[in-house]
Every structure is written in structure tokens, then in C-alpha cells.
Amino acid sequence: MxxxxxxxxxxxxxxxxxxxxxxxxxxxxxxxxxxxxxxxxxxxxxxxxxxxxxxxxxxxxxxxxxxxxxGPAPAVPPSLPSTGQDTGSTPPPPSDPAPTPKPTVTTGTLVCPPIATSTWRDGSWRTDIGSSTSADTFQGRYGGSGFGRNSGFAFYGSKPRSIAGATVTKATVRLRRLTSGDYGQRSPTLRLVTQSTRPAGFPTLNESTTGPVLGVVYQVSPWETTFTIPTSWGQAMVDGTRGGLAINISSDDPYIRLAGRGSWSAAWTLTLYWRRSS
The missing domain is CATH 2.40.50.140 (Nucleic acid-binding proteins)
Known part of the structure; x- marks a missing residue:
């Protein structure tokens, strides 16, 4: 109803x-x-x-x-159907393994001022241009000079090896061209050096690359730069198989003078950009 x-x-x-x-x-x-x-x-x-x-x-x-x-709510939650096995002693069924944790990646920058800048000429380190460990660095021979060719060097000591095991992702060096030779834009030839400290004799030269195009300071721009060197060069310094940089040519020209650490505090400063996985 x-x-x-x-x-x-x-x-x-x-x-x-x-x-x-x-x-x-x-x-x-x-x-x-x-x-x-x-x-x-x-x-x-x-x-x-x-x-x-x-x-x-x-x-x-x-x-x-x-x-x-x-009806009322059950006093005890329902159990799974019996399989006829002792579930208390039976291990749980296998599952997919947990994913492998992603590696932790650390990055950083290491600044390495040179421990010495020097120029070699006529079988010895030059002392006529200032301290033999903070002198300017020359390449080639001044026109008409009776002296031999110059080769300039920068040595970095043990600091690059402080990040041994890291992977170098970029490497740069600070360079400034000073007055000597003509004022036109010129490129030094950069070399990678075996020694990390200045030896008594002529250092061991290895790989080479063309350096930056520079004019003379305050005369022709640009006269100063942060130049990117091959990444493999930076890695070699971290690994300890190389230890320095140089400007060196087998002919007289171009005659170039780059600032050493006595003339410019940033001269030849090497910066290594690196990463490490753990």
C-alpha cells in the first residue's frame, strides 16, 4: 500500500x-x-x-x-583461501627487483694559478726579464736579434691532480698579450707540457693547438681572453700525465709576448670544470 x-x-x-x-x-x-x-x-x-x-x-x-x-562488521578480517600449504613457512612469491639507484653526480670548478711562468732561450731560463719563476712568456725571435728563439712556459704543480678520478668537461686558460714585436693581431701556438714543475733543462713538449688571436694590450683589441683549450688537455693534467702549458714555434715568427704572473695576477690561470659520479 x-x-x-x-x-x-x-x-x-x-x-x-x-x-x-x-x-x-x-x-x-x-x-x-x-x-x-x-x-x-x-x-x-x-x-x-x-x-x-x-x-x-x-x-x-x-x-x-x-x-x-x-549484519555487523566482521570481528576478524577475512583470510585468503587456503592453498593446502603452510603459509607461515612459505616465502612470498618473487617480484621484480628494485631499480638500480641512479648514481650521484657531483660537479665543480677548480681554479689553478700557475706556480711558475718562465721563458727559455739559448739553453737556459731567462733572468733578464725578471724572476725566472714569474717572468713573462715569449714565443719566437725578435727580428734582427742575435739571440735564439724563445719558448714560454706555465707550470701548475699538483693542484690539478687534487680532483683525480673526476671527468673534465671543459678547460680554459687566461692570456694577455703585452708589447713586443708588431701590434697586429697574432696567434701563439700552445703546447701541452709533461712537467708540472719547472725542470732544470728544457721541458718536454707534446700536443699542440692554435691559440687565440690577440693584439697588443691597449693598442689593438682584443689583447686579453679566457681561451678554451682541448678538454683532453685538462683531463691529462688531472690524470697526472701532463703538468703545464707553453707557447712554442719552430720558426721565428710570430714573435709574441704574453704576460707572466709577475706582470698580471691572472696570467695563465687554468680553470678546470669537472664532474664525478658515485
Whole structure:
């Protein structure tokens, strides 16, 4: 039979609702409290309802149907179906291995001022141009001079090896051209040197590359630069197989003078950019 209780509060469109049986089911119906509204609910055949049961109520048109009783929550969570094995001693099934942790990458910059700048000429280190460990560095022979060719050197000691094991990603050197020879733009020839400290005799020269194009300071620009040398050269210094840089040619020209550390504090400063994985 129709129940007009919902004319006060509409439950239309609410779907299945949970109510409380106010009476036991009898003659296929019971009284129930649904959302604060007392309704007469028809009971689905086969369901027995006692007063106080929580019931699942479904509305169809103006008729309420008690379609199930709701039991209490289980006291113990359900267990997995038995496999006939002692799960207490059976190891868990294998899973995919954890991914390999990504390596930690450290990067840095190492600044290496030269421990000595010197020029070699006629079988010895020049002392007529200042201290033999902070002198300017010359390349070639001055036109008409009776002296031999010059070769200039910068030595870096042990500091590059302080990051041994690192990978060099870039290497630069600071250079400034001073007055000597003509004022036109000229390029020195850079050489990689085996020794890291100044030897008594002529150092061992190795790889070569063309240096920067420079004019004379305050006369022809540019006269100063931060020049990128081959990355492999920086790596060789870190690895300890090389230790210095030089300007050297097998002919007289171009005659070039580059500042040593006594003339310019930044002269021949080597900067190594590096990374390391761990």
C-alpha cells in the first residue's frame, strides 16, 4: 500500500537507503525508520526481519521495499583461501627487483694559478726579464736579434691532480698579450707540457693547438681572453700525465709576448670544470 510519509521529506532519487526496522516483519511488511521518516516497507520474500535490524531499503515509485538485512562488521578480517600449504613457512612469491639507484653526480670548478711562468732561450731560463719563476712568456725571435728563439712556459704543480678520478668537461686558460714585436693581431701556438714543475733543462713538449688571436694590450683589441683549450688537455693534467702549458714555434715568427704572473695576477690561470659520479 502507498505510504504518504515522504510528502514531508522526499526520498525520491536517493537509490538504496539504510533504515532500521521498528517492527518484525509480518504479512510481508514491517515498519521502518528511513532517514528520520517512518515508512511501511514491503519485505522481499524469504527475508526475515526482527525489530532493530539494520535493513537495506529500496524505493520503487511510492512503495518501499526491504530487500536485505545488514549484519555487523566482521570481528576478524577475512583470510585468503587456503592453498593446502603452510603459509607461515612459505616465502612470498618473487617480484621484480628494485631499480638500480641512479648514481650521484657531483660537479665543480677548480681554479689553478700557475706556480711558475718562465721563458727559455739559448739553453737556459731567462733572468733578464725578471724572476725566472714569474717572468713573462715569449714565443719566437725578435727580428734582427742575435739571440735564439724563445719558448714560454706555465707550470701548475699538483693542484690539478687534487680532483683525480673526476671527468673534465671543459678547460680554459687566461692570456694577455703585452708589447713586443708588431701590434697586429697574432696567434701563439700552445703546447701541452709533461712537467708540472719547472725542470732544470728544457721541458718536454707534446700536443699542440692554435691559440687565440690577440693584439697588443691597449693598442689593438682584443689583447686579453679566457681561451678554451682541448678538454683532453685538462683531463691529462688531472690524470697526472701532463703538468703545464707553453707557447712554442719552430720558426721565428710570430714573435709574441704574453704576460707572466709577475706582470698580471691572472696570467695563465687554468680553470678546470669537472664532474664525478658515485
Amino acid at each position: 502507498a505510504d504518504w510519509a515522504d510528502t514531508r521529506v522526499s526520498l525520491a532519487g536517493q537509490g538504496a537507503l539504510v533504515g532500521v526496522a521498528m517492527t518484525a516483519s509480518a504479512a510481508g511488511a514491517c515498519l521502518a525508520n528511513v532517514a528520520g521518516i517512518q515508512v511501511t516497507a514491503r519485505v522481499v520474500t524469504g527475508i526475515s526481519i526482527a525489530a532493530g535490524n539494520s535493513i537495506l531499503v529500496l524505493r520503487r515509485g511510492s512503495v518501499y521495499w526491504a530487500i536485505a538485512t545488514l
